[in-house]
Amino acid sequence: MSAAAPRRALVTGASGFIGAALTRRLLADGWEVHLVLRASSSTAGLPDAGGRLHLHRHDGSTLQLITILRSAAPDIVFHLASLFLATHKAEDIDRLINANLLFSTQLVEAMAACGARQLVNTGTSWEHYQDQAYNPVCLYAATKQAFNALLRYYIEVHGLRVVTLKLFDTYGAGDTRPKILNLLKRLANDGSTLGMSPGEQLMDLVYIDDVLDAFLLAAEQLSTQAGAMEEYGVSSGQPLPLKALAALYAEVSGKPLNIEWGGRPYREREVMVPWHSYRSVPGWRPKVGLAQGLALFHHA
Template sequence: MPRTALVTGSAGFIGFHLCRRLLSDGWRVLGLDAMTDYYDVSLKRRRLEILQGFDTYKTIEARLETPGVLSDLMAAEKPEIVVHLAAQAGVRYSLEAPRSYVESNLVGTFELLEAARAHPPAHMLMASTSSVYGANTEMPYAETDKVDTQMSFYAATKKANEAMAHSYSHLFGLPITMFRFFTVYGPWGRPDMALFKFVKAIREGRPIDVYNHGRMKRDFTYVEDLVEGMVRLVDATPPRPDSRNELVGGDSLSPVAPWRVVNIGLSKPVELGDFIAAIEAAMGQDAQKNYMDIQPGDVPATWADTRLLTALVGDLPATSLEDGVSAFVRWYEENYS
């Protein structure tokens, strides 16, 4: 029998890529997604159609914050691992609709932790974000850095998720690995993300908004490289309270719980201007640039320290920005031209 994984947010950008990889690797996947209309639902439906082409994929369309949904599902299916990716995303949208972040990111994660408490999986893997580093200025960001100065409500809810998961890990012995993602991009990306918006605007002959006058740096991470890291961490030995004597340098393993947080990034920050140049080169078309001040909640730079990830799972693929952007542009042209 194939191993069973429960993936929340399975029709989302990262969730779709992870589910497709797990299915290709022979897993049975339970994919839960609410199919909310934060962005184009038809894009989610198209991702879902691809996943439903696998015999070992099961779709559950439901809101994870609905009491009992996750508990009943885990009781019936008994997944070996749980990968929690479902969340209300977006730094800027959290200024407009903060309640949706409370419901999805806080209440939804609580429901998942309660379900895992009643029906413990062998390993839980839960998504966080580089945004939790907030106002930290010393880089690269390491997992052991203090993270108390979040600059958006989105980031605050994800930091709360880390704390909630740690408490359940300590109290109930749940092995939990948290991921901190760094600016993920690639084919099937969300329409609210910079790459999608830039390509769409350039093709339509409209100017693009360049925040902080282009003085931004991001640790852009190609989605398939990210998924490779996640899959390797799925199969890595889950955090154990008795493994403190096996710590690697800079390990974030909790002293009181089988809980760890791991950065997943390329560890190669790129100037926003260079990112735009890569888009222009891939499209063969120059962008009209509308330079603007930095937006509330944004940080000027991100940069992942990935030494812990490398120590745990080895060196990951490192898709170049040029290749990754070109792959997205090809996908966009095939689907939206």
């Protein structure tokens, strides 16, 4: 009896930290993986194409994306590509709409044209400012919700089945994104001083291995879930104030952090208390504790 063919995944956003990690995880688990990348996207952090990894450069057109989907014939599409901006300027509007709405809609149009029906989509907890059903922290979060609304058409007319994972803060070994943990790492390593907000906002961090577990469980659920569209929060369940996070980082790194608390004001629409009216992916819980995760991050 011949061995079963590997499952096929198509991944967008593989040039990013989470997308690259998901690609490596899928390959390690025996999947055949097709990546859709822009012509300018870096492949640093990704294995060399070949074998079970296939790279497709998207020229920006819907028709070419249909050709890519037809060639890849994925069982599951993992959509992680997006442009994240905590605050935007007027000149950012085109980039935000093109990345988070235009490309996303082209993707599901291509799925519909090629008979691909299962999508794991990526959203953000920032769609739920002050724990509301919908209140975007920023325009980036608003574009995520706008695509979610567009998805309804493809679900009703083309039979797509969708799980949207709304991510909280994510981190892990090798993460070079310009986020709070890399600021703390720099302070620990070079002893510089940095002015920060008063530090009472709650931070909710999930380690990358746990994030990947959530994506794979979401993919499994697509074939069994009762509804055509479900959404889940991917949260540690244990948010802590930024001040406490900095203290824990100092303890883990063994180095003092020179922070001037209150040296700058809170950002406009700062998330003081993260969204907490979410449901978790059935069967998922975080396994990597924060102290362990920070040690892995700091010493990478």
